[in-house]
Amino acid sequence: MVKQERAARTRRSLIQAAAEVFAEQGFVPASLGAISKRAGVSNGALHFHFANKNMLAEAVETEAAEAVRRLTEAARARQGNSLQSVVDATHDLMRSLLQDAIVRGGFELAGDMQRRTKSPLRSEWRQWVEDSLRAAQRAGVLAEGVSAAEAARVVVAATVGLEVLGGADPSWLSRQNVTRFWEMLLPRIADRRRLGTLVCAGSRPPAAPSESAPGQSQ
Amino acid sequence: MVKQERAARTRRSLIQAAAEVFAEQGFVPASLGAISKRAGVSNGALHFHFANKNMLAEAVETEAAEAVRRLTEAARARQGNSLQSVVDATHDLMRSLLQDAIVRGGFELAGDMQRRTKSPLRSEWRQWVEDSLRAAQRAGVLAEGVSAAEAARVVVAATVGLEVLGGADPSWLSRQNVTRFWEMLLPRIADRRRLGTLVCAGSRPPAAPSESAPGQSQ
Numbered sequence: 001m002v003k004q005e006r007a008a009r010t011r012r013s014l015i016q017a018a019a020e021v022f023a024e025q026g027f028v029p030a031s032l033g034a035i036s037k038r039a040g041v042s043n044g045a046l047h048f049h050f051a052n053k054n055m056l057a058e059a060v061e062t063e064a065a066e067a068v069r070r071l072t073e074a075a076r077a078r079q080g081n082s083l084q085s086v087v088d089a090t091h092d093l094m095r096s097l098l099q100d101a102i103v104r105g106g107f108e109l110a111g112d113m114q115r116r117t118k119s120p121l122r123s124e125w126r127q128w129v130e131d132s133l134r135a136a137q138r139a140g141v142l143a144e145g146v147s148a149a150e151a152a153r154v155v156v157a158a159t160v161g162l163e164v165l166g167g168a169d170p171s172w173l174s175r176q177n178v179t180r181f182w183e184m185l186l187p188r189i190a191d192r193r194r195l196g197t198l199v200c201a202g203s204r205p206p207a208a209p210s211e212s213a214p215g216q217s218q
Numbered sequence: 219m220v221k222q223e224r225a226a227r228t229r230r231s232l233i234q235a236a237a238e239v240f241a242e243q244g245f246v247p248a249s250l251g252a253i254s255k256r257a258g259v260s261n262g263a264l265h266f267h268f269a270n271k272n273m274l275a276e277a278v279e280t281e282a283a284e285a286v287r288r289l290t291e292a293a294r295a296r297q298g299n300s301l302q303s304v305v306d307a308t309h310d311l312m313r314s315l316l317q318d319a320i321v322r323g324g325f326e327l328a329g330d331m332q333r334r335t336k337s338p339l340r341s342e343w344r345q346w347v348e349d350s351l352r353a354a355q356r357a358g359v360l361a362e363g364v365s366a367a368e369a370a371r372v373v374v375a376a377t378v379g380l381e382v383l384g385g386a387d388p389s390w391l392s393r394q395n396v397t398r399f400w401e402m403l404l405p406r407i408a409d410r411r412r413l414g415t416l417v418c419a420g421s422r423p424p425a426a427p428s429e430s431a432p433g434q435s436q
Contacts, residue, residue, distance in 0.1 A: 025331060029332065157375075160378075161376055161380075168334055181375065
């Protein structure tokens with residue numbers, strides 16, 4: 001049992017280290033040596049858990065996708081199907097990109113030429129935004145004449161842009177920046193009678209500094 | 219003279235081939251052999267023009283930046299400093315990303331971990347959008363209370379998102395998709411009295427198929 005726990009911990013630290021190295025260097029230049037060194041484990045231990053770099057990348061992508069699924073499901077559970085859940089999820093996603101190395105690494109891989117067709121991250125995010133805005137439309141939360149699919153394309157394009165720009169300059173991922181985006185878009189896509197109830201800054205108060213450790217960001 | 223022309227043509231086809239290979243494979247995996255083969259020249263001829271892969275990448279980035287500068291300057295020359303020049307330039311940029319291998323290759327390099335800090339493309343585009351929207355604000359074309367800097371961040375995030383998503387799925391770069399983006403944003407950021415004069419689909423008629431060859435996209 002102790003042995004199993006140790007193995008799980010080693011696996012976890014390898015995925016974390018791989019996410020960091022992929023995010024800093026890209027998939028192709030990242031070496032297994034750099035990853036095992038960062039994780040503080042031997043090359044042998046790395047190969048016990050992961051046969052090759054592709055399997056490490058898949059593990060990062062899978063864990064990042066799970067983290068994104070957790071945050072979108074939590075946003076929906078808090079807010080039903082309203083437009084507010086999309087606003088909240090974009091805030092939570094950007095905060096995860098800032099604070100969670102695995103989410104950042106997963107999205108860097110999703111943008112990498114060598115991995116982009118294999119990664120589920122951007123397509124799942126797009127699907128969730130589309131589904132949520134269609135539900136918001138059925139609930140009468142979108143303004144008349146606004147297409148849920150077209151609004152989803154704008155939200156997805158902008159969030160992918162923030163994600164990519166945030167890789168080089170984290171200020172793009174700030175709560176303030178995401179709030180400004182929604183202040184531009186929401187008056188256009190929300191039903192006028194609902195607009196007053198929607199919070200561009202997200203419906204949850206900003207996390208206090210002590211709460212913003214990586215583990216809290218999901 | 220004939221010799222100089224031949225050298226210029228060889229250089230040109232090497233830059234074109236490099237842009238294509240960088241866009242397909244990414245900077246690190248791209249080999250000089252694949253580039254010279256694509257260009258139909260010998261390895262010796264490649265090394266006569268470019269000492270290494272970095273110099274080829276710089277040439278692609280420089281030519282892509284010049285192409286983007288040409289299209290933004292042309293949009294401004296046609297439209298003065300109005301918001302319409304930003305609308306037009308986003309259409310022209312997305313068309314270039316679809317049709318011009320050097321512009322596509324340049325932006326793929328701008329998104330590549332190994333090149334992103336060196337590339338002028340995204341920062342120059344951002345600067346141009348910001349300058350143009352500030353000018354539009356001074357000319358009274360922006361709605362009251364809208365910050366030119368904040369509107370610029372939304373436009374830049376969305377266009378970077380379209381550029382990145384368009385690398386895997388060209389439909390993101392379509393005229394229709396860019397038009398829908400402006401139909402969402404323009405009613406929010408434009409002064410109400412000017413809105414009727416602004417054309418979300420771009421102020422130039424769509425190019426006829428015969429005009430849409432790569433050479434015409436700039």
